[in-house]
Amino acid sequence: MDLTKYRALFLEEATEHLAEMSHSLLVLEKDPEAGEAIETLFRMAHSIKSMAASLDYTSITELSHRLEDRMEGVRSAGRVDGSEDLPLLFRGLETLERMVAGVRDNGEPPPGDAELLAALEGADGGAPKKVHP
Amino acid sequence: MKARTLVADDASFMREMIKEIVEPEGFEVIAEAGDGQDAVEMFKEHSPDIVTMDIVMPKKSGIEAVKNIIALDPGAKIVMCSALGQEALVMEALKAGAKDFIVKPFKPDAVVTTLRKALDKQD
Numbered sequence: 162m163d164l165t166k167y168r169a170l171f172l173e174e175a176t177e178h179l180a181e182m183s184h185s186l187l188v189l190e191k192d193p194e195a196g197e198a199i200e201t202l203f204r205m206a207h208s209i210k211s212m213a214a215s216l217d218y219t220s221i222t223e224l225s226h227r228l229e230d231r232m233e234g235v236r237s238a239g240r241v242d243g244s245e246d247l248p249l250l251f252r253g254l255e256t257l258e259r260m261v262a263g264v265r266d267n268g269e270p271p272p273g274d275a276e277l278l279a280a281l282e283g284a285d286g287g288a289p290k291k292v293h294p
Numbered sequence: 295m296k297a298r299t300l301v302a303d304d305a306s307f308m309r310e311m312i313k314e315i316v317e318p319e320g321f322e323v324i325a326e327a328g329d330g331q332d333a334v335e336m337f338k339e340h341s342p343d344i345v346t347m348d349i350v351m352p353k354k355s356g357i358e359a360v361k362n363i364i365a366l367d368p369g370a371k372i373v374m375c376s377a378l379g380q381e382a383l384v385m386e387a388l389k390a391g392a393k394d395f396i397v398k399p400f401k402p403d404a405v406v407t408t409l410r411k412a413l414d415k416q417d
Binding site for chain 2: 208
């Protein structure tokens with residue numbers, strides 16, 4: 162496998178996905194029930210996870226996986242929680258951006274942030290949340 | 295004769311990877327789709343021998359696309375591309391008529407073996 166080719170493809174697609182995630186989070190800040198933004202965030206995290214796993218970028222795989230799981234819960238609830246989810250999702254996005262920049266600048270991502278991963282997983286182990294009344 | 299293959303995945307990274315794995319092994323990727331809706335259209339247009347179908351895609355999910363394709367051609371050979379944690383979705387796709395599944399990150403040998411088995415499967 163030509164790793165240089167796939168790394169370039171990863172950087173191109175991940176950068177686009179991160180921009181879409183950022184836009185979606187800004188939409189959700191104004192409208193916590195914006196279905197398309199919820200769906201986009203879930204899909205982009207999933208896609209970054211699959212690409213990163215293929216290249217053995219463990220820290221990116223783990224973080225995008227947790228973001229995907231968190232978004233799965235948000236999807237089930239039908240809305241993002243402005244005080245709980247949003248700050249964590251913004252933090253997750255910023256960390257992912259730094260990790261992708263690490264791949265661009267150094268050829269590999271920096272190590273993961275265990276505290277952020279635990280916070281994203283939450284006390285319920287990342288299980289889908291109940292729908293708020 | 296090479297098996298005419300449609301690859302459906304919203305990430306060109308993944309499409310490229312599948313192409314690189316299968317093309318030296320007797321498959322020819324004749325069309326690529328970036329979403330589920332496009333996958334159904336491409337299937338209608340090209341009638342491929344086999345389809346690799348991602349589950350999470352925009353516009354129409356891979357599962358909806360499988361349902362549409364099986365409605366058009368009950369004998370269609372579709373292999374789902376899944377990730378860890380998507381077991382329930384894979385089961386749903388198999389119930390909808392997909393023949394088998396491969397798991398990301400792809401192991402080249404497993405991808406080729408699964409696609410060949412799916413091609414040989416009777417309806």
